[in-house]
Amino acid sequence: MENRAVSDRRKFILKMARSAGIAALGGFVWSAYVDEVTASQLLLRPPGAIKEEDFLKTCIKCGLCVEACPYNTLLLAKPGDNKPMGTPYFIPRDIPCYMCPDIPCVPICPSGALDEASVTTNGVLDIKVADMGLAVIDDESCIAFWGIQCDACYRACPLLGEAISVEYKKNDRTGKHAFLTPIVHSNICTGCGLCEKACVTEKAAIFVLPREVAMGKAGNYYIKGWDKGDEKRLENAKEIKTTTEISKDSAVDSLNSDSEDFK
Amino acid sequence: MTTLWNNYRYLILRRATQIGLLLLYFGANAWGWTILMGNLSSSLFLNIVPLSDPYAALQMVAAGAILATDIIIGALIITMFYLLIGGRAFCSWVCPINLVTDAAAFLRRKLNIDSISKRQPASRNMRYWVLVLSLIISLMMGVTAFEFISPISMLHRGIIFGLGFGWAAMLIIFLFDLFVLKNGWCGYVCPLGGFYSLVGKFSLIRVHHTMENCTSCMKCKTVCPEQQVLYMIAKESVDVLSGECTNCARCIEVCDDEALGFSIRKLVKNKRTGE
Numbered sequence: 001m002e003n004r005a006v007s008d009r010r011k012f013i014l015k016m017a018r019s020a021g022i023a024a025l026g027g028f029v030w031s032a033y034v035d036e037v038t039a040s041q042l043l044l045r046p047p048g049a050i051k052e053e054d055f056l057k058t059c060i061k062c063g064l065c066v067e068a069c070p071y072n073t074l075l076l077a078k079p080g081d082n083k084p085m086g087t088p089y090f091i092p093r094d095i096p097c098y099m100c101p102d103i104p105c106v107p108i109c110p111s112g113a114l115d116e117a118s119v120t121t122n123g124v125l126d127i128k129v130a131d132m133g134l135a136v137i138d139d140e141s142c143i144a145f146w147g148i149q150c151d152a153c154y155r156a157c158p159l160l161g162e163a164i165s166v167e168y169k170k171n172d173r174t175g176k177h178a179f180l181t182p183i184v185h186s187n188i189c190t191g192c193g194l195c196e197k198a199c200v201t202e203k204a205a206i207f208v209l210p211r212e213v214a215m216g217k218a219g220n221y222y223i224k225g226w227d228k229g230d231e232k233r234l235e236n237a238k239e240i241k242t243t244t245e246i247s248k249d250s251a252v253d254s255l256n257s258d259s260e261d262f263k
Numbered sequence: 264m265t266t267l268w269n270n271y272r273y274l275i276l277r278r279a280t281q282i283g284l285l286l287l288y289f290g291a292n293a294w295g296w297t298i299l300m301g302n303l304s305s306s307l308f309l310n311i312v313p314l315s316d317p318y319a320a321l322q323m324v325a326a327g328a329i330l331a332t333d334i335i336i337g338a339l340i341i342t343m344f345y346l347l348i349g350g351r352a353f354c355s356w357v358c359p360i361n362l363v364t365d366a367a368a369f370l371r372r373k374l375n376i377d378s379i380s381k382r383q384p385a386s387r388n389m390r391y392w393v394l395v396l397s398l399i400i401s402l403m404m405g406v407t408a409f410e411f412i413s414p415i416s417m418l419h420r421g422i423i424f425g426l427g428f429g430w431a432a433m434l435i436i437f438l439f440d441l442f443v444l445k446n447g448w449c450g451y452v453c454p455l456g457g458f459y460s461l462v463g464k465f466s467l468i469r470v471h472h473t474m475e476n477c478t479s480c481m482k483c484k485t486v487c488p489e490q491q492v493l494y495m496i497a498k499e500s501v502d503v504l505s506g507e508c509t510n511c512a513r514c515i516e517v518c519d520d521e522a523l524g525f526s527i528r529k530l531v532k533n534k535r536t537g538e
Contacts (some may be wrong), residue, residue: 023396031400034411038404056406057326060319060334061416062305063424067292076420078427085411086304086420110305110313110333111323 037082041213043089044191046074047097047130048106048114052210059113061086065105071098074105090132092193092208099127099158099192128159133191133208134215135164135184142205144181147171153182153206156198163188164195182206186215273512280356285422292423303357303419304410305337313337318458319410325401326408342462350463354449354456355488355511359418363433364449367440368488377445385444387491387507390457397454409454446488449509456509464506470514471526474500483514483523502528 038056046065049055065088066074073095077083090097103125106114119130135153139145157164164182171177184206193208220237224230268275288306290296300307305315315337323330345353355361371377400408410416414432421429436448449456472495479497484490492505493514515523 019392023392026393027396027400030396030408030412031404034400034404034406034408037411038406053405054328057323057328057401058331060305060315060323060407061410061420062301063292063420064301064305064307066424067300076424078421078425078429079417079432080428084406086416108307110301110307110315110331110337112329112331112334 037084041210043083043087044092044133044193044208044210046088046090046105046114047099047103047127047132047190048109048116048119049132050113050115050118052212055113056084056087058111059087060111062110063088064108064110065114068104068108070100070104071095073097090193092196093204096193096197097132097190098194099130099190101125101127103127103130128190130190130192131211133193134186134211135189135191135193135195135206135208136214137182137184137206139181139205141201141203142182143201145179147173147177147179149180150200151180151182152198152200153195156194158192158194159188159190163190186211270516273516277356277511278362281359281362284357285359285419288419288423302416302423303359304416305334312340314341316455317342317462318455319407321458322397322401322407322409325398326405327402345459345462346465348467350466350468350510351456351459351506351508352463352468352510353459354453355509358415358455359422360415360433360436360448360453363418363437364440364446364488367437368446371441371445372485376442385447385451387451387489389451390454390460393452394454394457413455414448415453415455450488460506462506463508463510464504467528468510469502469504469526469528470508470510470512471502471524472496472500473522473524474498476520476522478520478522480519482517482519486513486517488513496522502526504528 041052043052045052045055046069050058061076063076063086066076073090074088075090077085077087077089079085083089103119106116106119106125109116116125119125119127121129137153142150144150151166154160154164154166162185164184166180167183169179169181171179191208191211196204196207199206220233223234223237284299287296287299288302291298291300297310298308300310301314303316304319305313308314313333313336315334317338320330320334320338323334345351349356397409414429414436417429417432418426421427440447440449444451472493474495474497477497481496483496484493487493488511489505489507489509492503492508495501495503510525512525515525
């Protein structure tokens with residue numbers, strides 16, 4: 001009797017240990033995979049998409065936005081695409097977002113991953129405030145920066161003259177021609193990608209990136225003092241004390257020393 | 264002809280339901296039909312009624328998402344349907360993976376693989392552990408964990424929107440069920456099956472066994488993908504009350520002695536046990 005009881009207990013412990021081992025292994029592989037696919041940042045989401053982090057937990061992957069899109073712009077990530085599986089995205093060089101005024105892809109979303117409020121102005125759907133990304137120009141490969149006249153992106157932009165404007169500048173190389181170079185205005189650009197689609201170079205010289213990827217951040221130290229609105233950011237500014245020691249030598253001495261002070 | 268119908272009536276109905284639903288979803292994307300749009304994760308029926316996968320909604324909650332009203336209503340409709348009426352019918356009447364695993368089980372029977380390896384070295388409770396694990400991973404990673412790997416949505420989305428490498432996952436499940444574990448995916452691993460096993464425990468539609476007619480031929484047990492639910496065969500006349508029964512009705516068709524049939528759960532008895 002004594003013997004059997006021990007063996008039952010040992011069996012139980014072994015079973016528990018085995019289950020725990022399998023669960024740990026499975027959980028490890030599973031979460032590693034999830035981590036891998038959700039790490040891809042270069043995805044362009046449909047208009048009205050909430051923050052990527054929230055989007056990944058909110059999107060139920062039903063594809064209703066894909067079905068609603070009249071231009072077949074939106075795709076659902078398939079296995080092998082190396083993107084968070086089943087979530088909607090688009091590739092502007094193939095099919096850009098044509099910025100329908102009624103934005104059919106957004107109101108149909110059942111989960112709130114595409115947020116109607118974020119593309120609404122004064123109670124009316126307004127695709128112009130959508131933020132799918134930001135067009136970025138590589139001025140090395142953009143032929144307008146070479147001096148060749150091209151305004152394909154400027155003409156293709158649905159917010160003509162607002163999101164992309166053309167700047168005139170003298171071409172010193174020839175002395176008698178002008179550069180007509182495109183400039184993207186980040187506060188207007190919706191990231192629809194019509195410019196990327198229209199770009200004439202082999203690989204688009206103007207392309208849409210997610211806004212977080214495309215933009216830097218000045219932070220709270222640098223304020224446009226001449227701009228009342230920008231000055232408000234000072235209210236959130238926090239002091240950070242520098243830990244660098246200040247030299248005790250007189251500043252004048254450094255003019256006479258060689259490079260000792262810089263060591 | 265009548266025997267053919269008698270022997271396969273539910274199988275034909277099930278395939279018709281599965282493929283019909285797939286066709287409705289496919290038509291919505293390909294030809295703009297509006298009867299049933301979306302996919303099994305979340306759909307829109309007749310442009311009005313939202314339907315959502317309650318297990319996906321549960322993972323969203325675990326991940327920390329705020330559920331939209333449409334998702335809550337949709338998940339409630341689906342939950343109520345299986346809870347009150349269908350039982351675990353999703354698995355055998357709707358799920359597209361059922362076509363894959365049934366094919367594997369069919370081939371397994373034809374190749375007599377079961378007589379070579381009789382023991383199934385795994386526990387059917389594994390699915391509940393996978394279910395728990397999926398919620399834990401959802402909680403920790405802030406994403407709907409199973410939805411990122413689910414072969415069910417993978418196949419279903421694949422048929423509607425393009426499969427990509429999804430065929431490889433289908434092949435793996437097919438081979439796993441064929442050679443590794445009998446009814447392995449649906450009967451042991453799938454957390455969605457586990458979820459519906461729990462939801463479907465109390466539903467009204469039940470398979471009923473009449474012991475007096477039974478000749479103990481055990482054809483039903485051979486064909487059943489969840490054999491353990493048929494423990495009462497030739498022993499007592501009761502309803503199959505386990506939530507793990509998928510109401511696929513294969514046992515009813517293969518029975519030549521009318522010992523099995525669909526019935527409505529006796530509510531009187533229910534009340535008595537409820538008291």
